[in-house]
Ligand SMILES: O=P(O)(O)OC[C@H]1O[C@H](OP(=O)(O)OP(=O)(O)O)[C@H](O)[C@@H]1O
Ligand code: HPA
């Protein structure tokens with residue numbers, strides 16, 4: 001698997017530092033608010049499990065499965081909800097946990113949906129932001145790191161559902177796409 005990587009963009013050590021920083025920041029901002037962390041499957045699952053341990057306070061976790069990329073490099077533009085939340089969110093403080101914000105389409109659709117359900121507040125925490133590729137402007141409250149406009153894999157991010165379990169984030173060798 002690792003031999004398929006051309007270069008590392010965010011190392012394991014860097015990821016660890018980012019997660020600790022974001023966990024502390026969230027802890028300062030959400031004290032006594034019992035937030036719900038909503039993990040957007042599948043990509044955010046690895047980040048989520050590390051982040052909630054760095055948060056270190058009372059909170060709840062929930063999961064939604066949303067997909068717009070399938071096996072492709074480019075978002076289809078259609079955000080499909082594959083698994084919805086099992087709990088009501090009205091009156092609750094929500095932190096949407098994402099691995100990456102790329103075109104912004106997934107988040108724009110999610111914010112609209114959760115807002116219509118009466119959440120008390122909705123904030124976004126994303127490990128990565130690919131601002132250069134944004135098509136829809138979404139405000140991201142907590143960003144781990146800005147990344148270049150390249151297709152990335154690892155630490156939750158996939159190509160054809162593979163490479164999510166790499167402990168760092170990198171770019172694949174071109175021959176993998178051919
Ligand atoms: O800003 P966008 O262009 O909408 O891209 C970001 C979304 O794309 C990825 O999910 P994907 O649809 O690949 O599903 P997955 O997490 O199951 O891989 C990623 O995990 C984000 O949810
Ligand atoms: O760069 C990416 N890699 C993997 N999945 C993604 N979904 C949006 N952007 C990406």
Ligand SMILES: [Mg+2]
Nearest residue numbers: 043069070158
């Ligand atoms: Mg994907």
